[in-house]
Amino acid sequence: MKPLLVVESLRKVYHSRTGLFQQQTTVALDDVSFTVNEGQTLAVMGTNGSGKSTLAALISGAVAPTSGRLVFAGEELEAGNYRQRAQVIRMIFQDADASLNPHLTLGRQLEEPLLFNTKLNARQRHERIMKTLHQVGLLAEHMVFYPHMMSTGQKQRASIARAIILQPKLLVADEALATLDSSVRAQIINLLLDLQRDLKMSYIFISQSPEIVRHLADEVMIMKDGQVIEHGDVQDVFTAPKEQYTELMLMSELQRK
Ligand SMILES: Nc1ncnc2c1ncn2[C@@H]1O[C@H](COP(=O)(O)OP(=O)(O)OP(=O)(O)O)[C@@H](O)[C@H]1O
Numbered sequence: 017m018k019p020l021l022v023v024e025s026l027r028k029v030y031h032s033r034t035g036l037f038q039q040q041t042t043v044a045l046d047d048v049s050f051t052v053n054e055g056q057t058l059a060v061m062g063t064n065g066s067g068k069s070t071l072a073a074l075i076s077g078a079v080a081p082t083s084g085r086l087v088f089a090g091e092e093l094e095a096g097n098y099r100q101r102a103q104v105i106r107m108i109f110q111d112a113d114a115s116l117n118p119h120l121t122l123g124r125q126l127e128e129p130l131l132f133n134t135k136l137n138a139r140q141r142h143e144r145i146m147k148t149l150h151q152v153g154l155l156a157e158h159m160v161f162y163p164h165m166m167s168t169g170q171k172q173r174a175s176i177a178r179a180i181i182l183q184p185k186l187l188v189a190d191e192a193l194a195t196l197d198s199s200v201r202a203q204i205i206n207l208l209l210d211l212q213r214d215l216k217m218s219y220i221f222i223s224q225s226p227e228i229v230r231h232l233a234d235e236v237m238i239m240k241d242g243q244v245i246e247h248g249d250v251q252d253v254f255t256a257p258k259e260q261y262t263e264l265m266l267m268s269e270l271q272r273k
Pocket residue numbers: 030031032042043044062063064065066067068069070071
């Protein structure tokens with residue numbers, strides 16, 4: 017398998033002011049290294065504050081690393097160069113509402129990334145939008161829908177459509193299924209698996225749910241205090257975790273269901 021994303025010694029330190037002369041330093045990520053291969057899904061698990069969202073923000077380019085390197089398809093990603101990443105790495109979030117503009121129809125929202133990032137003409141943009149709606153299980157009619165006219169599941173499909181419309185190679189999902197009820201969640205899991213098979217995308221899937229991780233991921237990486245403490249095949253890590261932290265986290269998540 018070919019490596020798609022290589023993360024090398026990534027470190028992120030936040031400095032936040034806590035008083036007039038006081039500053040708090042938080043090491044959110046500490047020497048994190050891993051590789052995601054083409055067509056593969058890596059799940060990232062860890063308790064609150066372990067650095068998962070910071071890792072997603074660094075990969076998507078929303079936040080610059082303090083040190084370390086991100087190499088995508090053999091090319092180093094430059095901090096702050098959104099254009100370089102926009103087409104190849106896209107994010108989906110827990111709250112579909114947060115990634116959809118309430119004032120624009122779905123058609124407009126899907127057209128925007130095409131206008132900003134491609135040279136497609138109006139007809140080609142329309143064709144791409146239709147194809148993408150079909151891929152995520154929405155209908156042509158949904159083009160004229162505003163987000164408030166859609167169900168939660170349709171909104172999550174719409175945000176996935178927005179994420180894949182530029183035909184990215186990597187999707188980073190931050191707790192994307194956490195608030196969905198179980199039947200909608202199962203449908204979206206199947207949709208993500210179908211899209212991965214058809215479009216040959218890689219996924220980085222941040223999730224606290226062992227059930228979702230087992231369904232979606234090939235490998236799982238366990239984070240604690242900004243460090244990767246365990247990384248391996250999902251089946252291996254879930255059946256025989258090396259770290260007690262992993263075992264306790266998996267147990268408490270399973271009990272929470
Ligand atoms: N913008 C910021 N400024 C200062 N500290 C931050 C900032 N963002 C995150 N942190 C700190 O960095 C650490 C890692 O946070 P992060 O949100 O990445 O963890 P997480 O695993 O995603 O947690 P959660 O599951 O609660 O979202 C935490 O201690 C957090 O308080």
